Amino acid sequence: MAENAPPNSPALSPTWQHPRNTWLQVGALVISLAIVALLISFTGASPVSVVANLWDGAFGTTDQAARVIATLAPLLLCSSGLIYTFMAGLYNLGVEGQIIIGAIAATAILRGLQGVLPATLVVALSIVAGMLGGMLWSLLAGVLNVYGKISEIFSGLGLNFVAQGLIIYLIFGPWKRPGIASMSGTEPFHQSLWLVRFGNTDASPVALGIAVVLLIATIVVMRNTHFGLRLKAVGQNPRAAFLMGIPATQLLLSAFALCGGFAGIAGALQVSGLFHRLVPAISSNLGFLGLLVAMLVNFSALWVLPVAFFFSALNVGSLQLPMVLKLESSLSGVIQGMLVLAALLSRGLSQWKPSR
């Protein structure tokens, strides 16, 4: 056609235009794994034995496999929640704080209502409270973003510190164990307030069930609803979305609320399902790991499950690396980080056009 090409707008350069994308992504993946292998070789270990050990560490025993599941449930929740904010063009780094506030809210319910109401009801209420807590904490960042024009990245990080301070204060102050206050957390709850578990392991079918249901709901929302499409529109081009008459403010706040709610549920499940008390490290950095998952899947909720599962297995599998191979267990973080960097790099490269 004789018409002019559309104006260059780097921010919008669509990635799907280039068939070389797939090759770039595969290439980036291979290169990142090669770098990791090289790093391992430098430390004197063999990459093959590391892979074998990771596999063994993750799936060697039932207990270990259960721990993978126990990590997977909150990770799925955080990643699914982050799909909403990413779709709306938001980097909700406050997800860690939202997990913590969810856990605090759940603990408050468990402490306050234990013995007053039937145990099952108390646990159910604690999950709802966790969701509401996470939502409110996230909406705080949302309101600052929408009405105060403060980047959600900075407000989120700031609110993370506030949440961290609050949880330490509670554990060492009002909620301290009788006699001693310690980093090991509050007094464990009575067993009746523990979530149902697979046998005597760490994994809870309830937690996994909630996570999977909400993941499926997220996939459906993103693929088939007006809400999902509008979020995508606002995320990709807020100005055009506004001119089309899409209510951006409502959508952004809903994305914040949903993500915070999901993270809050994760926090509540960490309390009643895994730790059975409130500990300072209740989030176990799962929020940040969820960010990595969400960045790696690049808006497609379908990929959340496999990627989150892989990351959970890496996290659990790496725990025995120091004992067996004398390697740092943080190697799993190196691998995860490399993968995400490679994915972002390949996306960046696919948008890169040689200058004329």
Added chain:
Amino acid sequence: MNVQLQHINKHFGAVQANQDVSFTVRAGTIHGLLGENGAGKSTLVKVLSGYITRDSGTILLDGLSAEVKTPADAIHAGVGMLHQDPLDFPPMTVLDNFMIGRAGGAFLNSRAAAREFKMLSSRFKFSLDANETIGTLTMGERQQLEIIRLLSLGVRTLILDEPTTGISASQKAALFAALKVLAAQGRSVIFVSHKLEDVEELCDEVTVMRAGRVVGNMPIPCPTSKLVNLMFGRELATPVKPATCREDVTLGTEGLVIGNNRLSIAIGDLSVHGGEVIGLAGLEGSGQSIFLLTCAGVMHPIAGRLLFSSPHGQVDMTTKPYHRFQRAGIGYLPADRLREGLIGGLTIQEHVVLRTPSPGLFVDRKRTHAVADGAIKAYNIHGHTDTPVGQLSGGNQQRTQLALLPQALSLVLLEHPTRGLDIESTVWVWQQLISRCRTGSAIIFASSDLDEIVQYSDRVIVFSGGRASVPISIADLTASRLGEMIGGNLETISKVASEHPNGSVKL
């Protein structure tokens, strides 16, 4: 400094912006560069100042061939350019901005810079406070800062691109006085403008450009009509729009004043009739898009009322939010299709869903697929329902935008509706718009293509120098009248009224 440009050529895609342009500026003179929108003036001075690389041609500075490839090269050679929107850093102070771009070691010598700043600004009688932040300055003050910054860098030829847009009358006087001082010192000034009155007041000599070429060169003073003839020396296209204008008023304004923090323009009382097309002419950025955005409800007027007729009578829309305007049947098509009109990553079908959602939570794929498919066929869009609109060509994106406009609109607002389209698409777009007029929709559009304005408008409003003209019927419009108005000689309400002292003026 003597500046000679010889046989400069520059093209952008298929557009020849400068075609064999030769241009000489003598040291100690103020040289005007005059021409309408898109004549190639800005391209030419950007070539000279290193912002654009030329395709061919030579630049001679004081008779010596100069390699000017970047703005830094140009400044080094003594050529500095003051842009229409000054390139400064709003959060920083005046003094910080003044020091940017100078050579020197790792450390800033603020005290020496402050001394030089004071000396220069007092020499030109500029009242600038070195500690003020740029964000609080007016346009005129930012220009003053940029001028003395360029002078402190040793610039001997100063280029000004439309400097009198958006500054006050006293700032304009100060600017002109400063430029005359510079010329008296032996520097040369290139004054790019489309405003005849400014050129006539200030310049010693003028070069007129049209359609990428130099069409004339003459000393000032010279007869205004001669300049107008050079600028618009061609027959305008003949109107092709059929009469679709009705009696009923779609949009009315009462004492309307529009604007933003920089510009305020009195529109006054205006009645737009059903089926009528109003063209907005003028240099880009003279307020046409502010007028469109105000009518669309995206911006609010500064003063006055915006009245909209609906089946239930007249509604005052002045303070209503944007979505009320949409519901009232006002459609707005922005100029920048991929940045404002469409979402590049979403498909045609997804756009249909966003524009006309099916009832319920879930997207009705079957229905929207049918709707999108119908739109693609009806609007002859070269694409499929699942083609992301970012992949479409400009013409097809414009067709998609038009296809997405709701069927029954009472007012359609368009900004550069056919920019970047080939002739076939242009004609097609206007067929669609005129068929909307036949059903009673009113259309207001802005265009920098005078032919388009003349061909399709019933009445024309010209925007220039922070003012808007009264609407002028297309039958009464001649090329020279239009040219003079764009050049700043506007026929505003007061002027028309004084020429018709005995009767009320019907607008």
